[in-house]
Amino acid sequence: MSFDPWTLGFQGVNVLVLVWLLHRFFWKPVAAMIDARQSAAATLLDKAKARRSEAEAALTEVEATRAGLAAERDASLAAARKDAAAVRDTLLAAARAEADALNDSAKSARVRAAETLKAAAREDAKGLALTIAGRLVARLDVDALDAAFLGWLVQGIADLSHSDRSVLLGVDLDVVSATAQDSTAQDRITRAITAVLGTPAKLTFRTDPALIAGHELHSPHFILRNSWAADLARIAGTLADEGVMSDAA
Amino acid sequence: MDSPLQSLPLFMAGPVPIMASVVVTWAIMAVLVCGAILLTRRLTLVPSRTQAAAELLVTTVDGQIRDVTGAAPGPYRAFIGTLFLFILTANWSSLIPGVTPPTATMETPAALAALVFLSIIFFGVRGGGVGGFLRGFAMPNPVMIPLNMLESITRSFSMFVRLFGNVMSGVFVIAIVGSLAALLVPIPLMVLDLLTGAVQAYIFAILSMVFITSAVEKGAPQPKES
Numbered sequence: 001m002s003f004d005p006w007t008l009g010f011q012g013v014n015v016l017v018l019v020w021l022l023h024r025f026f027w028k029p030v031a032a033m034i035d036a037r038q039s040a041a042a043t044l045l046d047k048a049k050a051r052r053s054e055a056e057a058a059l060t061e062v063e064a065t066r067a068g069l070a071a072e073r074d075a076s077l078a079a080a081r082k083d084a085a086a087v088r089d090t091l092l093a094a095a096r097a098e099a100d101a102l103n104d105s106a107k108s109a110r111v112r113a114a115e116t117l118k119a120a121a122r123e124d125a126k127g128l129a130l131t132i133a134g135r136l137v138a139r140l141d142v143d144a145l146d147a148a149f150l151g152w153l154v155q156g157i158a159d160l161s162h163s164d165r166s167v168l169l170g171v172d173l174d175v176v177s178a179t180a181q182d183s184t185a186q187d188r189i190t191r192a193i194t195a196v197l198g199t200p201a202k203l204t205f206r207t208d209p210a211l212i213a214g215h216e217l218h219s220p221h222f223i224l225r226n227s228w229a230a231d232l233a234r235i236a237g238t239l240a241d242e243g244v245m246s247d248a249a
Numbered sequence: 250m251d252s253p254l255q256s257l258p259l260f261m262a263g264p265v266p267i268m269a270s271v272v273v274t275w276a277i278m279a280v281l282v283c284g285a286i287l288l289t290r291r292l293t294l295v296p297s298r299t300q301a302a303a304e305l306l307v308t309t310v311d312g313q314i315r316d317v318t319g320a321a322p323g324p325y326r327a328f329i330g331t332l333f334l335f336i337l338t339a340n341w342s343s344l345i346p347g348v349t350p351p352t353a354t355m356e357t358p359a360a361l362a363a364l365v366f367l368s369i370i371f372f373g374v375r376g377g378g379v380g381g382f383l384r385g386f387a388m389p390n391p392v393m394i395p396l397n398m399l400e401s402i403t404r405s406f407s408m409f410v411r412l413f414g415n416v417m418s419g420v421f422v423i424a425i426v427g428s429l430a431a432l433l434v435p436i437p438l439m440v441l442d443l444l445t446g447a448v449q450a451y452i453f454a455i456l457s458m459v460f461i462t463s464a465v466e467k468g469a470p471q472p473k474e475s
Contacts, residue, residue, distance in 0.1 A: 002255055002256055003256075003355055003356065003359075004256060004258075004266060004268060004356055006265050006266060007256065007266070007268045007270060007271055007354070007356035007357075007360075008356045008359055008360050008363070009360075010267075010268075010271045010274075010356075010360075011270065011271065011274060011351065011356050011357045011359075011360035011361075012360040012363060012364055014271070014274045014275065014278060014360075015274075015331070015332075015335060015360060015361060015364055016364065017278070018278045018281065018282070018331055018335055019327055019328055019331040019332075020327075021278070021281075021282045021285070022281060022282065022285055022327060022330070022331045022334065023326075023327035023331070025282060025285040025286050025289060026281075026285035026288065026289060026303070027307060027326050027327045027330055027331075028327075029289040029292055030288075030289060030292070030300075030303050030304055030306075030307045031307055031311075031323070031326065033292040033293075033294075033296075033300075033304065034304055034307060034308065036294065037294050037296075040294055
């Protein structure tokens with residue numbers, strides 16, 4: 001058994017040197033690298049946390065914006081509905097007004113057509129009446145008929161008021177007859193009118209077959225109707241007023 | 250066969266004998282330092298496999314120190330970690346034919362135990378001051394001072410004897426079996442010697458840490474009781 005103190009000292013120094021060398025070249029750099037990695041990881045985690053916070057803030061902002069957009073969309077939809085309702089109401093009112101106008105126009109056209117038909121019927125009735133009256137007159141005694149109408153003319157002049165009859169005095173008067181009057185008939189008419197007026201009358205005789213039968217007295221300001229045509233026209237007017245002609249139409 | 254308790258000088262440096270254990274220790278130192286330089290030459294944040302292995306070793310040593318001391322491993326990492334690496338490498342150097350592990354001679358384990366003894370004093374004084382460290386010997390009462398002082402020596406001595414005995418006995422047994430049996434017979438014993446070497450390195454490092462921690466905690470200022 002031997003124990004060398006030199007070797008003991010060598011080994012002690014050797015181990016101390018080895019401790020220093022490994023501390024310098026192994027333990028320290030590796031531990032520093034581990035610390036650096038942990039620091040980098042911590043930094044990355046902090047950055048990730050910050051990014052996450054930023055992302056959450058951005059998400060909150062996006063959600064708020066989305067909510068605002070939804071509210072804006074709802075408002076836009078409500079406004080669009082309101083506008084559409086207003087446009088619809090306007091279009092409906094316009095269509096209703098147009099329909100009313102068309103209805104009124106149709107009604108007016110119908111009324112006008114009815115009036116036209118009524119007038120045409122009235123004219124047809126008048127024509128028919130004139131035709132009938134003309135044919136009836138052709139079968140009557142013309143002289144007796146003239147005499148009767150002359151009497152009714154004189155009676156009509158006599159029934160005039162004093163002021164109306166004074167208008168007939170001193171003016172040229174036309175005696176319009178349905179048939180031509182010979183001189184005898186003209187004398188008889190002149191005498192009868194002069195008698196009823198009380199003064200000589202300046203008469204001019206004309207013929208108008210449209211009168212059918214009768215004598216009428218025309219002055220510049222006055223017409224005294226006295227014919228079947230006038231009677232038929234008056235009757236037609238009366239019937240029209242009473243609605244008989246429209247019913248007939 | 251030479252006696253395992255007998256160390257013969259490999260050569261003489263003047264009056265100083267240079268034992269084979271010293272030369273092997275230098276070789277182990279060269280291997281460890283060169284390996285450390287190669288491993289830490291290109292350290293990056295994204296580790297390679299070798300860097301990951303080195304970091305795993307550092308992290309494991311740190312974890313063991315933290316488990317024993319409950320403190321930050323920084324001040325103890327180099328000493329405890331180097332003790333473990335050196336003893337492990339020295340123990341496993343027996344696998345190389347013709348090489349006797351330095352820990353199989355008395356001087357190397359004695360030097361390691363002496364360094365642990367000195368480190369206990371160093372860390373104890375650094376942790377609680379000279380007064381605090383010396384007060385640690387008077388705990389739990391001054392009567393224990395001689396026993397505590399004797400214990401501080403004997404526990405280091407026990408570490409020396411334990412390491413030397415285990416490694417030396419392994420080498421001795423393998424040598425005996427190798428001289429008596431066939432070539433492949435000692436292999437299971439060599440495997441067992443590997444396991445024993447690793448366990449002894451671990452035990453030596455952990456016991457060193459335990460003793461240092463004990464000295465630091467005893468020397469630390471005691472909280473006043475209210």
